[in-house]
Amino acid sequence: VPRPGRSIRISGRRRPTILDVARRAGVSKSLVSLVVRGDDRVSDERRQAVLDAISDLNYRPNAMARGLVQRRTRIIGVMISNFRNPFFADVVAGIQHQAAERGYKALFSTGDRQHEAIFRFGGTAPLVVLNRQTTDVASDSITNDNHAGARMAVEHCAALGHRRIAHIRGAPGAAARERLEGYEETMRRLGLERHLLSVEGGYNEAGGSRGASELLEHRPLPTAVFAANDLCAIGALNAFEEAAMRIPDDVSIVGYDNTSLAALRHVSLTSIHQPGEEMGRVAVDLMFERIHEGRTEPRHDVITPSLVVRSTTAPPPSVDVCEG
Amino acid sequence: VPRPGRSIRISGRRRPTILDVARRAGVSKSLVSLVVRGDDRVSDERRQAVLDAISDLNYRPNAMARGLVQRRTRIIGVMISNFRNPFFADVVAGIQHQAAERGYKALFSTGDRQHEAIFRFGGTAPLVVLNRQTTDVASDSITNDNHAGARMAVEHCAALGHRRIAHIRGAPGAAARERLEGYEETMRRLGLERHLLSVEGGYNEAGGSRGASELLEHRPLPTAVFAANDLCAIGALNAFEEAAMRIPDDVSIVGYDNTSLAALRHVSLTSIHQPGEEMGRVAVDLMFERIHEGRTEPRHDVITPSLVVRSTTAPPPSVDVCEG
DNA sequence: ATGAAAGCGCTAACAC
DNA sequence: GTGTTAGCGCTTTCAT
Numbered sequence: 001v002p003r004p005g006r007s008i009r010i011s012g013r014r015r016p017t018i019l020d021v022a023r024r025a026g027v028s029k030s031l032v033s034l035v036v037r038g039d040d041r042v043s044d045e046r047r048q049a050v051l052d053a054i055s056d057l058n059y060r061p062n063a064m065a066r067g068l069v070q071r072r073t074r075i076i077g078v079m080i081s082n083f084r085n086p087f088f089a090d091v092v093a094g095i096q097h098q099a100a101e102r103g104y105k106a107l108f109s110t111g112d113r114q115h116e117a118i119f120r121f122g123g124t125a126p127l128v129v130l131n132r133q134t135t136d137v138a139s140d141s142i143t144n145d146n147h148a149g150a151r152m153a154v155e156h157c158a159a160l161g162h163r164r165i166a167h168i169r170g171a172p173g174a175a176a177r178e179r180l181e182g183y184e185e186t187m188r189r190l191g192l193e194r195h196l197l198s199v200e201g202g203y204n205e206a207g208g209s210r211g212a213s214e215l216l217e218h219r220p221l222p223t224a225v226f227a228a229n230d231l232c233a234i235g236a237l238n239a240f241e242e243a244a245m246r247i248p249d250d251v252s253i254v255g256y257d258n259t260s261l262a263a264l265r266h267v268s269l270t271s272i273h274q275p276g277e278e279m280g281r282v283a284v285d286l287m288f289e290r291i292h293e294g295r296t297e298p299r300h301d302v303i304t305p306s307l308v309v310r311s312t313t314a315p316p317p318s319v320d321v322c323e324g
Numbered sequence: 325v326p327r328p329g330r331s332i333r334i335s336g337r338r339r340p341t342i343l344d345v346a347r348r349a350g351v352s353k354s355l356v357s358l359v360v361r362g363d364d365r366v367s368d369e370r371r372q373a374v375l376d377a378i379s380d381l382n383y384r385p386n387a388m389a390r391g392l393v394q395r396r397t398r399i400i401g402v403m404i405s406n407f408r409n410p411f412f413a414d415v416v417a418g419i420q421h422q423a424a425e426r427g428y429k430a431l432f433s434t435g436d437r438q439h440e441a442i443f444r445f446g447g448t449a450p451l452v453v454l455n456r457q458t459t460d461v462a463s464d465s466i467t468n469d470n471h472a473g474a475r476m477a478v479e480h481c482a483a484l485g486h487r488r489i490a491h492i493r494g495a496p497g498a499a500a501r502e503r504l505e506g507y508e509e510t511m512r513r514l515g516l517e518r519h520l521l522s523v524e525g526g527y528n529e530a531g532g533s534r535g536a537s538e539l540l541e542h543r544p545l546p547t548a549v550f551a552a553n554d555l556c557a558i559g560a561l562n563a564f565e566e567a568a569m570r571i572p573d574d575v576s577i578v579g580y581d582n583t584s585l586a587a588l589r590h591v592s593l594t595s596i597h598q599p600g601e602e603m604g605r606v607a608v609d610l611m612f613e614r615i616h617e618g619r620t621e622p623r624h625d626v627i628t629p630s631l632v633v634r635s636t637t638a639p640p641p642s643v644d645v646c647e648g
Numbered sequence: 649a650t651g652a653a654a655g656c657g658c659t660a661a662c663a664c
Numbered sequence: 665g666t667g668t669t670a671g672c673g674c675t676t677t678c679a680t
Contacts, residue, residue, distance in 0.1 A: 205588060390673080391674090
């Protein structure tokens with residue numbers, strides 16, 4: 001860790017303080033403070049003098065000093081586990097928008113092993129956890145209903161006439177478990193328990209590819225595949241195409257998350273939409289309930305996903321429709 | 325804007341300060357400060373007492389108070405124009421990694437109309453601008469060499485035997501202009517000036533689609549297309565496929581940025597790699613030169629991109645090779 | 649090895 | 665309307 005000089009001066013002189021402004025305008029610090037904060041009980045004359053001094057000196061209030069005395073920064077800190085996941089781009093947009101709406105700023109951070117630290121953080125400031133299992137009583141959470149999403153995927157395929165609907169599982173974790181459970185429950189409820197077939201996969205392209213390869217060795221072949229997420233679905237799609245199977249003529253594929261990937265016309269993947277923006281907005285709302293409305297009991301909101309039908313799902317090959 | 329209570333208390337009591345710790349440990353504030361900062365001139369006995377008090381009270385130093393007195397936060401602020409662009413995910417990773425390496429944290433922010441504010445910011449703290457034209461003498465910049473990237477794209481196609489190499493332009497701006505210039509210069513240098521053909525497009529899928537549609541009306545058809553970026557290339561790819569043209573048999577396509585999209589096997593797009601991670605790392609390095617090494621004269625680094633060949637480029641249809 | 653005290657830049661309570 | 669003053673929580677001389 002480098003040891004810098006005591007203060008960082010770019011232009012050679014220190015940043016002007018409220019006192020510099022006050023002196024130049026010939027008024028007191030308090031008056032400058034009032035003007036800066038837009039208080040109207042200042043004479044026009046003095047206000048103008050202060051404004052001039054501010055622009056002359058290029059004065060900008062020190063956010064740390066202000067935060068220190070106000071004990072409030074109007075900043076929401078956000079820890080993003082993976083900026084590469086386009087789902088989080090939506091969440092970021094939702095948080096950013098809703099925070100701005102309420103006069104707050106959002107600051108985003110990322111880091112590998114800092115996640116446990118976050119949980120210990122609960123109790124110090126309002127904490128909302130998104131799409132992670134939380135039992136921490138000091139935090140709120142907002143998750144998507146993976147059971148419901150899986151159900152929608154399976155029901156969509158079944159409604160098209162599919163019976164041999166397989167599932168490529170996500171990497172071990174709560175989400176993968178719930179999606180698997182949703183898949184299995186729905187298959188049973190629809191009387192398709194003898195067609196239950198799930199294989200290992202993962203939340204990435206390679207995992208989907210591997211899962212599809214495994215499915216390709218199964219006889220009879222499934223006619224529809226519910227993949228762990230969009231990337232997994234795209235990996236599966238590729239593997240099927242390399243095996244000379246046509247999508248959706250020979251096999252239908254459903255993804256999960258409905259990321260921007262799925263919406264690409266070249267991909268045009270039917271997917272379960274997880275409303276990232278909405279989840280981000282709700283997360284901010286949950287914070288505000290604690291900050292401004294005095295809520296103290298935890299809330300664990302569950303958002304219902306929705307089905308977006310595109311071009312990777314269609315009725316099964318005709319021989320399969322009648323088969324039973 | 326809501327008006328909260330004066331301080332935010334989650335657990336009902338205020339956050340412990342260094343004074344609370346000092347009292348509980350029976351020492352002075354200074355000693356607590358020394359322990360917290362890992363200074364070794366503290367007796368083991370007292371150190372342990374302080375450590376115990378800290379963990380009993382769950383004390384965490386107030387970053388604002390510390391920043392105020394030290395005039396230094398060890399935080400790098402990063403403004404990202406668009407989190408949806410996967411290129412920036414790479415930049416974020418690079419910045420995050422290099423900052424952490426040097427004992428700093430990176431905080432990311434996004435916002436629509438805040439960009440001008442950023443430029444006025446120069447002079448207050450070290451400012452590095454990434455992939456934007458800057459003449460601001462108070463800031464450093466790091467850009468990728470768009471001329472070189474375009475040259476690589478065209479040369480790659482030409483080496484495969486293409487002559488009718490067209491270009492779909494990006495949205496108006498410095499990058500689009502430079503890529504266009506690079507395209508035109510290289511075509512001329514290769515003696516292909518009579519095959520110069522560029523059409524309007526944009527940095528998104530729809531723009532690429534539109535550009536490709538326009539190219540499809542041109543006779544003779546181009547056999548290779550250099551697109552403004554990956555998304556644009558994918559839009560073009562889709563439009564060509566819908567016009568029953570095969571990629572790369574009938575037409576080759578080169579993208580720009582080499583985002584994760586291009587690497588999807590289902591897409592497998594030949595692209596110009598812009599090293600986002602490296603650019604992020606270098607950006608941090610540039611800041612540190614100003615912070616810790618006293619550099620004051622501006623630096624404007626240019627990174628050379630590279631060609632990544634995948635499956636969307638191949639020699640032109642045989643009839644075209646001989647044509648001249 | 650430890651403590652007292654000044655002060656970072658700002659806001660807000662209070663006095664006038 | 666305006667100025668004075670007392671901190672916010674911390675680091676950092678400077679004594680001891």
